[in-house]
Amino acid sequence: MKRAVLLALSTLLILTAGIAFAEYPDRPITYIISFNPGGESDITARLQEPVLEKILGVDINVTHKPGGGGAVAWSEFQRTAKPDGYTLIGNNIPHIIGQPMLRKDTGYETDGFEQIMWMHFTPNALIVRADSPFKTLKDFIEYAKEHPKVVTVGGSGSYSANHLETLRLEREAGIKVTYIPHTGTGPLAPAILGGHLTCLMNYSMLPVQLGDKVRTLAVAAEERVETMPDVPTFKELGYDIVGGAFRGVAAPKGTPKEIIAKLADAFTKTNKEIAGKQVPLGFVMTYATGDDAKALVDKMRRNYSDVIVDIITEREKK
Amino acid sequence: MELFWKVAAEMMDPFVFLLILGGVTAGLFVGAMPGLTAAMALAVLLPFTFKLPPLYGLVALGAVYMGAIYGGSFAAILVNTPGTPSSIATAFEGYPMAKDGRALEAISLATVSSAIGGLAGVFFLLLLSPPLARLSIQFGSAEYFWVAMLGLTLIASLSPGSTLKGFLGGAIGMLLAAVGVAPIGGENRFTFGMPVLQGGVEMIVALIGFFVIPELFNMAAHGRAALAEVTIESRKRGTFLGAIRTVFSMPGNLLRSCVIGEIVAIIPGAGGSIANLVAYNEAKRASRHPERFGKGAVEGLVASESSNNVTVAGSMVPLLTLGIPGAPPDAVILGVMLMHGLRPGLDLFTVSGDLTYGFIISMGLAALYMMPVGILGGRLIYRVIVKTPHYLLVPSIGLVTILGTYALRNSLSDVIIMLLLGTTGFVLKELEVESAPIVLGLILGGIAEMGYVQTLLRGTALEHPWLMLFQNRLSQIIIVLTVLSLASPYLSAWFRKFRKPLEEQLGKETPE
Amino acid sequence: MRRPANTDLISGVIGLVIVGVFWWGRGEVGRLSVMFPNTLLILLAALSMALLVKGVVRPERRLIFAEGDRGKVIGSCFILFAWAIAIPYFGFFLSSVAGFWGMTCYLASSRRKVTPLLAAKWLGVVLVEVTFFYLIFAKLLYVPLPKGILFD
Numbered sequence: 001m002k003r004a005v006l007l008a009l010s011t012l013l014i015l016t017a018g019i020a021f022a023e024y025p026d027r028p029i030t031y032i033i034s035f036n037p038g039g040e041s042d043i044t045a046r047l048q049e050p051v052l053e054k055i056l057g058v059d060i061n062v063t064h065k066p067g068g069g070g071a072v073a074w075s076e077f078q079r080t081a082k083p084d085g086y087t088l089i090g091n092n093i094p095h096i097i098g099q100p101m102l103r104k105d106t107g108y109e110t111d112g113f114e115q116i117m118w119m120h121f122t123p124n125a126l127i128v129r130a131d132s133p134f135k136t137l138k139d140f141i142e143y144a145k146e147h148p149k150v151v152t153v154g155g156s157g158s159y160s161a162n163h164l165e166t167l168r169l170e171r172e173a174g175i176k177v178t179y180i181p182h183t184g185t186g187p188l189a190p191a192i193l194g195g196h197l198t199c200l201m202n203y204s205m206l207p208v209q210l211g212d213k214v215r216t217l218a219v220a221a222e223e224r225v226e227t228m229p230d231v232p233t234f235k236e237l238g239y240d241i242v243g244g245a246f247r248g249v250a251a252p253k254g255t256p257k258e259i260i261a262k263l264a265d266a267f268t269k270t271n272k273e274i275a276g277k278q279v280p281l282g283f284v285m286t287y288a289t290g291d292d293a294k295a296l297v298d299k300m301r302r303n304y305s306d307v308i309v310d311i312i313t314e315r316e317k318k
Numbered sequence: 319m320e321l322f323w324k325v326a327a328e329m330m331d332p333f334v335f336l337l338i339l340g341g342v343t344a345g346l347f348v349g350a351m352p353g354l355t356a357a358m359a360l361a362v363l364l365p366f367t368f369k370l371p372p373l374y375g376l377v378a379l380g381a382v383y384m385g386a387i388y389g390g391s392f393a394a395i396l397v398n399t400p401g402t403p404s405s406i407a408t409a410f411e412g413y414p415m416a417k418d419g420r421a422l423e424a425i426s427l428a429t430v431s432s433a434i435g436g437l438a439g440v441f442f443l444l445l446l447s448p449p450l451a452r453l454s455i456q457f458g459s460a461e462y463f464w465v466a467m468l469g470l471t472l473i474a475s476l477s478p479g480s481t482l483k484g485f486l487g488g489a490i491g492m493l494l495a496a497v498g499v500a501p502i503g504g505e506n507r508f509t510f511g512m513p514v515l516q517g518g519v520e521m522i523v524a525l526i527g528f529f530v531i532p533e534l535f536n537m538a539a540h541g542r543a544a545l546a547e548v549t550i551e552s553r554k555r556g557t558f559l560g561a562i563r564t565v566f567s568m569p570g571n572l573l574r575s576c577v578i579g580e581i582v583a584i585i586p587g588a589g590g591s592i593a594n595l596v597a598y599n600e601a602k603r604a605s606r607h608p609e610r611f612g613k614g615a616v617e618g619l620v621a622s623e624s625s626n627n628v629t630v631a632g633s634m635v636p637l638l639t640l641g642i643p644g645a646p647p648d649a650v651i652l653g654v655m656l657m658h659g660l661r662p663g664l665d666l667f668t669v670s671g672d673l674t675y676g677f678i679i680s681m682g683l684a685a686l687y688m689m690p691v692g693i694l695g696g697r698l699i700y701r702v703i704v705k706t707p708h709y710l711l712v713p714s715i716g717l718v719t720i721l722g723t724y725a726l727r728n729s730l731s732d733v734i735i736m737l738l739l740g741t742t743g744f745v746l747k748e749l750e751v752e753s754a755p756i757v758l759g760l761i762l763g764g765i766a767e768m769g770y771v772q773t774l775l776r777g778t779a780l781e782h783p784w785l786m787l788f789q790n791r792l793s794q795i796i797i798v799l800t801v802l803s804l805a806s807p808y809l810s811a812w813f814r815k816f817r818k819p820l821e822e823q824l825g826k827e828t829p830e
Numbered sequence: 831m832r833r834p835a836n837t838d839l840i841s842g843v844i845g846l847v848i849v850g851v852f853w854w855g856r857g858e859v860g861r862l863s864v865m866f867p868n869t870l871l872i873l874l875a876a877l878s879m880a881l882l883v884k885g886v887v888r889p890e891r892r893l894i895f896a897e898g899d900r901g902k903v904i905g906s907c908f909i910l911f912a913w914a915i916a917i918p919y920f921g922f923f924l925s926s927v928a929g930f931w932g933m934t935c936y937l938a939s940s941r942r943k944v945t946p947l948l949a950a951k952w953l954g955v956v957l958v959e960v961t962f963f964y965l966i967f968a969k970l971l972y973v974p975l976p977k978g979i980l981f982d
Contacts, residue, residue, distance in 0.1 A: 030974060036649070037361035043653055046365065063974050064361070065728045067517020068499050068506075072729070075513040103499070103506050107513025150779040158504030178778045180459075181502050183768065186649065189642045190586045196458035196776070209641045209656070211663055281656065480838075480890065482881055486845055489874040493852055496867045503863030510855045531910075538906040539898025541940055709937035710952070713930040714959060716910055720926070721963055725973045733914045741907055748894040749837045749844070767866040 024085055024259050028059040031249070032089040034073035036066045039184075040122065040205065041090050041247055047277055051270040056262075068106075069157060070095050075107025083252040085259035088116070093246040093300050098159045101308055110301070113250035115293040116260055117267045120283045122203035123221035123244035124165040125231070127214050129192055132199070137218045137237050140199070144175040151177040154197040156185045159311065161245045165220060166201045167307040172239045203244060204228065205282040220244055227282045243303065246286065248293065264289040322444075325675040329683060337374060338381045342684050343691050345385025349392075350699065352399040352530045352715065353722020355522055356386035356590075360650040372658040373673050377680040379654065383647050384436050384630045384684040387590050388692065391428035391623055395421060396703050397715065399530040403521065403761070404590030404629070406754065407598035407622035409529070415614040421700055426561035427616060428623045429692035431572075434565065435627030436685025438576040439583070443631045443638075443678055451639040454584040459776065460787050463769025464796040465585065466762040469592060471803040472599045473755040484755045487746070491759020492766070494519045494739075501764065502771040514731045521591075522726055523736045524760050526719050528753035531740020534712050542708045558693055565620055571601050575621040579628030584635050589645025590626035591761060597625035603806055631681045638666055638674065835894045839885030845878030899940060909933045922975035923964055931956045 031049075035041045045062045052060050065073035070092060081087040091113060099106045126137065134140040144151045155162025158181040166179045180197065182188055185206060191197050193213060200206070207216045208227050216231045220241045224233060234241040249267060251260060268287055275285050288296045328334075348359040359382050367375030390405030395412030408428060415424040442450065457465075470488060477484025497508040498518025509515035565572065575597040582593040601621035602611045611618050633644025634651075641662035643649045652662075660666060666674045703711065723736045743753050770787075777783030787793065849871050856864065884890075895903075913929030920928070934952050935944050942948075967973045 037364060037653070039649075039653070043657060046368065046657070049365075061974065062365075063728050067727060067729070068513075069504075069516075071499070072514055072517040072727075075516075102504065103516075105506055105509055105511050105513055106516070147779070152776050158500070158502060160504075163504075178775055180772050180775045181504070182772070183501055183764075186643055187586065189640060190455045190636065191458065193640060193642075194455035194458055209662070211661065213640075213663075277657075280659075482877065482884065483838075483841055486841060486874070486877045486881065489870060489877055490845075490848060493848070493867065493870050493874060496870065500863035505863045507863055507867060508852055508855045534910075535903045535906060536898070538902040538937055539900065541899065541902070541937075707938070709934045709941075710955065712906065712937060713933040713956075716913070716933065717926055717930055717960065717963060720914060721967055721973075724975070725967060728974060730914070730918060730976060733917075734911075737910055737914055744903075746841070746844070749841045750890070750892065751841055763870075770866060 024262060025056055025058045027086060028061055029056070029085070030061050030063060030087045032073055032077065032087070033062060033064050034066065034070035034090060035064070037064055040203075040245075041092070043281075044119070044247060044274075044278070044283075045090060047274040048267070048270050051273050052266055055266045055269055069099065069160070071099055071103070071106050071108070077252065078108040078112045081252040083114070083254035083256075085251060085255055085263065088249050088251055088263070089113075091115075091248050091250050093118070093121075093248070093297060094161050094164055094243070094304055095245075097297070097301050097304060098164060098308065102159045102311060110297065112253055114253050114255050114260060115248055115250045115297070116263045116289065117271075118246050118248040118286050118288040118293055118296050119267065119271050120278060120285045121221075121244045121246040122205055122283055123219050123225060123242070124161060124201055125204045125207060125219045125228075126169075126217040127192065127200040127202060127207055128198070128217060129195065130213050130215050132215065134199070134217060135215075137232070137234075140217055141173045141175060144173070144177055148176040149178050151175075151198045153177050153179050154182055154188050154191050154200045155179060155202055156183075156188065157181055159308075161203075161243060162201045164304050164307050165241065165243050167310070168241050168243070168304070169201070169234075169239070171307065171310075172241060203282070204284070208280075208282040221284055225282065225284060226279055243300070244284075246296065246300070248288075260290075321671050322675050322679075325672050326679055328672075329676060329679050334374075334377060334680065335683075335687075337377055338680055338684050339687050339691065341378045341381025342385035342388075342687050343695070345382035345387075346389035346392075346688070346691060346695060348382070349386035349389025349405075350401045351718050351722060352393050352397075352401050353522070353526050353719045354386075354725070355402045356383050356404075357647040357650065358722075358726065359383075359386050360647045364650060364654065367654055368657070372654075372660065373676050375654060375658070376651070376673070376677040379651055380630070380677055380681040381684040381687075383651075384627065384681055385688060385691075387626050387630055388429070388432035388436075388623070388688050390626075391432065392425065392696065392699055395424045395428065396700060397530075398533045399715070400525065402590070403525050403757075404594050404626035405622065406525075406529075406591070406757065407594045408619060410598065410612060410754075411615050411618040411622070414612065415616075415619070418614055420614065421704075422697065423561070424619060425696035425700065426558060426693060427564060427619050429689055429696065430558075430561045430565045431620045431623035432627040432692070433685045433689050434572065435576060435579060435624035436630055436688065437682055438624070439580065439628040439631030440678060440682040440685065442580045442628070443634055443681075447635050447639055450580070450584050450635045454586060454636040454642070454644070455640065456790075456792050457585050458790065458792075459769045459772035460790055460793045461769075461796060462585075462765055463773060463787065464793055464800060465588070466766035466769060468796055468800040468803060469596070469758065469762045470766070471800055472595055473758060474804065474807060475599050475602060476595075476754045476758065477752055479750045479752075483749075483751045487751045487753070487755035488759035491524075491756040491761075492763030493759075494524065494756075495760045495763030496767070501768050502775070514729070517727065517729070519735060519739075519760065520726060520732060521757075521761055523723055523732045524739055525757055526723055527736040527739030528743040528757050530715065530719050531737065532744040532747050532753065534715060534740075535744050537708050537712050540708075558689070564616060568617055568620060571604070571617050571621055572624055574600060574604070575625040576628050579625030580632045582625075583629040583632030583644050586636055586642045586644055587646075587765075589633055589647070590629040593629050594622040594626040595758065597621040599803075603810070608810075627685065631678065634678070634681075638662055834891035836885050836889045837892050837894065838881045838890050842878045842881030842885055845874055845881065849875045849878065902937065902940060905936055906933060909936065918976050921977050922968075923960065926960045926964075927953075927956055930960060 033041050033045050049060050077089045096110050128134050153166050192200050218234045219231050220234050220243050348354045387404050390401035391408045393399050393401035394405040394409035398409050398413040400406045400409050412424045473484045473488045474481050500507050578597045579593045582588050598618050598621050601617045602608050636642040636644045637648045723733045773786045774783045777786035916925035968975050
């Protein structure tokens, strides 16, 4: 009798051990996109999906949970997602930096994610209509200096990448412009083409979409962007402005290190493979995983901190 | 032009035929279910289209879109719940017709009107794209604000009882639109400390809540659905030919509704949901018997269903020429195009011409194929609904709406919000505060706010920023239209007072 | 309500209540975010007060909640909320079967006696219908329906 029990117990032990060390992943993974279908985050996920499925060997279920510029999905994720590696979420800088600092009750924290990777970024770009009198950034800044607040800059969202970059430009160049937020990138195209705004501070994808109807004065990247080789970077022109929307993927805090490492590896391989499709659309690939990923968040936090502190002080004044 | 005919011939391929037919049918069912919308259907279809070659992917999307906008009329007519926001006005006339035993007639009319609207949209797209595209970018923030104001004047006509209560509803709707992240300023408003409210009240959630739930409660209270068996005369008028005859007997209404649909379609961001209400209102204003509206006026139904289908192809004008989505589902189509490397603009019509023309023609074919699918499907759905006892129908609709509301943003809180709004809507209806003004306020509130604040910001450099609102020629035109729209019920009543004695003087008989 | 109610008065009151609730929930927001809602709240307050005035001077009276079986309305409302609230705990499938079946039996009970045989027959119909939609949404459309204790 005792031997039977011992046998049963040891079998049970081995089985449970076996289950615990079962190969990750062994069931479908849910990949949450915190924005609407058809947008940049969605397109990225769709491009990644087949490659990830090949590498990891399981289905990837892309689902959408839009709302509040991503905040609804991120707050629910940090609250409810299980750290078992089967629920992932796409996130964005500077959204996850700006929102908790500038909004009450966002429901999540900047550092509350276990970041797997930052996959690419779409740098901010200063765009004018093709027939605009501004041919270079210098023209633009000179005009803005002489006519404070007359220049209208359109961008996507409030206190978003576009907005914060505009504020940084104001600081660096010593100019005052009027930023006009729009709901997403969509409404910006008719606004600039119809001549309702002086210029746009939006992502590098828009000039690709609009072609020769617009001219890009400068781009906020470290080096010139492949899709616009004639456009100088802000850095070249003397303004230390590098920024845009970074897109990444994260797991809940507490997810085991081995799983994160495996996912980081899979996403890195995926990134390389889809670079061919994304770069022509205006994306700049980054490959920041692990500690690099954390460092990136800290760096961007520092970059925007002056501007954010300004905003908060302005608000307290009222 | 030869490219066009070449592609047209290619589109007669049997696989394409089946693809469009399938797409239209699928779209029809999605549209008919309250809670599922065209944009949703396209979003779901997106991954499947990647496996298809680009042309077939776009054809499938176009067919589903066309079918869905048409399908919304079924739910509107049979159960007084617009299947998609593009059929809100269809319910106003379609449902009373159904209650009168004229359900099949209503369905046939909706089918024919939708088909004609769809074809009109394709026609506008093919022939008038360049000037329409130029018009579309004339709409700036001030124009959006005034268009929203114009839309709000519809409230007066949507509140048959008390205009005051109508505006109360409209204001409540606009307030609901303000819940969530402020579009300007980015801070959370009215979220009462709940992060989930940052997403605000989604329009479809409110639409289902305010239109479907009260109807469910009504059915529960009465112990039966309100559908009546179809009468013999209505059966005659409800045939396909009968419907064609009726629709073509009102060419003015048809033409006007299609034009309205096209203009609304090219305004980036505005689609069928606004078009059907504006067209309905105009039909009512132009009618000799406006008092018939709300009780089964055929003109209202035709206006609503034709204008909303125009927006399918119509909203492609800014999309294909400028890369600007003219209506929400277009964003999905744009995504697909970009992914396949198709860039909007002149290239689309020359280099990728066969793809583009194929896509456009497929939408026209979808409009045509809708007719047999609709006539047959309509009868089928009608028979099913009539035979279903209310104690199965009510929870069935409940199931679909809960599913649909959840599927919208994968959010259970949306379902709860939907039920809360629905219960409130039911109570308000009893107090004669109708649901349509509330939903209209919700749709337009966001647009009005964006337009207003953006225009004021644009005018920061001026001494009186609000003057920007009146600066453009287009704004001024829309302002005049708004004033006319507001004044028209009073004007026409006054006019009618003088017309009667005038006609009696001239010995004419007043038309009956 | 046996007596016709003054709908103007009641709507006006409800309007003011809404204004109050939203006013309280305004939160600290900057000028840009709040300018439009403020205008709306003022407008709503004005309309509500106009209705209150009308309710006193020239009231519109109507028998509210008069049509049909009011109890069924309250019951259905309750069942729908219970159904939705049960979903995160019991999963979509079970909650829907329970909610659907419960509502069917409840609504049918006003017209005819609900025998166990009838209830069982309906349960069959409910199972088929819920399974059908569940399959379409969860499997075909990949909508992640909430999973509950037992299973979806």
